[in-house]
Amino acid sequence: MNIQQLQAASQAVRDNKAFELFVVAIIIISALLIGAKTYSIPDPLMVVLNWLDTGITVIFLIEIVIRFMAAPEKKRFFHNGWNLFDTLVVVISLIPVDHSDMALIGRLVRIFRVLRMVSIIPELRMLLNSLLRALPQLGYVLLLMFIIYYIYAAIGTTFFEPINDVLWGDISISMLTLFRVMTFEDWTDVMYETMAVYPLSWIFYLSFIFLTTFAFLNMVIGIVVNVLEDEHAQEKAEQDAADGKATLDDLAAEIRELKALLQQQQPPKS
Structure with a gap:
């Protein structure tokens, strides 16, 4: 698959309504996950939530890559403030939230992932x-x-x-x-x-x-x-x-x- 075919395929995925609804659902799940972690949760369940959080971060990373590949002009992709915001949130979310000096920043950025709802939905x-x-x-x-x-x-x-x-x-x-x-x-x-x-x-x-x-x-x-x-x-x-x-x-x-x-x-x- 050449670059043009990859870009066309990425555009088809990005413009697909089902893909947009899927990303919105993931953002909602991410918000619920943040709220769930504020409660006292047993350790086994916390492990599951952490794995779920990692999966959500990976999905967001894949979504950003698809949007980047679908952009006609790659150099101008980050000229859009929303694209820059989404990329920063996803990249910083890759910081481990445990056993790290950057753990607090990682947790704060995960909270701001809820704002990605604004960049996904045109009306917002x-x-x-x-x-x-x-x-x-x-x-x-x-x-x-x-x-x-x-x-x-x-x-x-x-x-x-x-x-x-x-x-x-x-x-x-x-x-x-x-x-x-x-x-x-x-x-x-x-x-x-x-x-x-x-x-x-x-x-x-x-x-x-x-x-x-x-x-x-x-x-x-x-x-x-x-x-x-x-x-x-x-x-x-x-x-x-x-x-x-x-x-x-x-x-x-x-x-x-x-x-x-x-x-x-x-x-x-x-």
Whole structure:
């Protein structure tokens, strides 16, 4: 088998839906294996789990090799961030988890094998790419949210520290308390405690909740949804362009075939 045949065979395996589902199943089994090892397990069963972990690592290694062989341009295979991530995870997973100074790194990397689900499933990749693309816009929203947090924390420390120094002792503790208020974790207990001294302190809490929970968080959701829609539109445009190119290539091939047939049917010149 030459290189072209090996590449074609690798592409057929890589694009096979059953192979993709098999890899997803192995990733799920790997995640369950990580969870199982957190329990107290008898030594004989632990040996079985270790052998299973080794088998999973070998399967991942074979899958990476297939994807590498299927790549049209081998030099550009690692230009893709997901390919680089998957390769690093698999290679580092080859480190023995026992009797080695690198055992801790090996165990940590095995935990990150669950993230390979994102690189395998296109929909998850799109979600993560959308989130990463939204980070620049989210940065300004988060900065403004931090400013609001800081202002309210300073006000809370100034007025409420004599009431409860555990919740309002300094500005950092006050920010943690405000996070508790924003997530509605028994926030009414905090409010009623300060209202016993400052009856109008409910304005402080309600205005903070309105600005953070209702306003800023909805802005964050809106930005992520907007970027996700742009990602879908871009992917659809690329797919339509690829389909259009394929159609033009097919049409050009048919024209060449017709031209060749017409040339064959023309009588020879005397």
